[in-house]
Amino acid sequence: MSAPPRPAAGPAVPAAFLRRCAAWTMDMMVPLLAALGLCAGRIADGAARAAAAFDALAHAMARAMVDLLMADATPFDLARRWLDDPVQRTAITALSDAIAATVWPPLALAALLALAWFAAFEASAWQATPGKRALGLRVADTRGKRIGIARAALRHLAGALSWVTLNIGHLLALVPPRRQALHDRVAGTQVTQAPGTGGRLPAWAIAWLCLQVALAIVITAWLFLAAHAAMQQAFDALL
Template sequence: MAAAVPLHPAGFWQRSVAWSLDAAMIAPLAAAVAWPFMSAPAQALPSQTTALLQTAGQAIADAIVDVVPVPQLAAALLHNPALHEASVDLQSTLWSATWPLLLAFALLSGAYHVACESSRRQATPGQRLLGLRVVDPTGHALTPGRALARHLAGSLSWATLNIGHLMATIEPQRLALHDRLSATRVVKSGPMATGDTDAGLPIWARTWLGALGIGALTLTVWGVTSAMTVMRIALEQALF
């Protein structure tokens, strides 16, 4: 009977909201699991970032004093030994601080999605809030094996710089890359199953997306402003 019910493809933004809600639930647990392995490098990141920016400011100041032509400035910075050493140190520390978190998130997320999408509800909590569920080509629930294949295929959607995810905007089926590879679909169910667009995205979901966007923009502006301030101070100290 379930297979006979018309299934409407879920919209891209509905899927995005659902995924981000699930990620917000998984991330704190992943951070708690990973913290013992990432705490030392994470605590070293601020000082190493500041050191790199100060070294860059000093290198630019040296180039100005040496009257290095602007077209050659980039090459001079790339071949600056102190700047290269500081950047390598920061890169190593950044990797040491992030890989435990990424691994913990990947493992927990895999268990979470496979268990939820192959369950009787056919959806994660985030998907259920949007009235979504994941089905096989016949409209039935996924087996654990297919749910695992879907999750593993999702790594390719990330590896394509999210082009695989953006494929879910293509009508009429709205299948992401990992949907196609695992022969699965994300569909609308319940009262929101009208049409095949994101027009039914509730106000709270739009607010959530807006908050995520504002948060990302705020962090970006803060990071750029802080970096410029550190470099400006380094330049002033070197030149004056």
């Protein structure tokens, strides 16, 4: 690892919120992609199970809907039938188990890899992960000094509190003057921004954030269309 760059003249300032977001998402790509690669076989098996379970659920729901519509039932009767139908409960249980088997192993591995990634880099001479360093950020204690590996690990682990508070813990990074997120307050750290980095994000960082929003929209639309197609196929098979 090369020596860290010499800081620009002038004091560092609390890091801007979007700059922190861009840096964090770039850094998380490394452990996440590594975990997905290592768990590729498990993910493929779980995805096949989830697809089969979802098809079974769609067929069960379609059959219940057709039966009740033929009997001139009300929407309330339909909802009650869906809740009481043992076939649908079995299909829902199978779907939830398949999703858990697909999602949790890579997430758990990614969390362990991320702990090593963030703690090691933030305790290093860089005082920053590669993503933070690219955007002129560094992690220090409240006096501006370099933190050790134990505090860096505590900071990362305390990030779970920022997630379980429905991101309110992350939004605390918007509060002046120190702009500390909840996990920074727990660990006694702060994220600062080099004075020469300017107030605006670089164009490439803005493009990176926009790409994430676009991907989220595409994935949501794909899931909706896939569910619609499964229900349509189930109805076509019954009618």
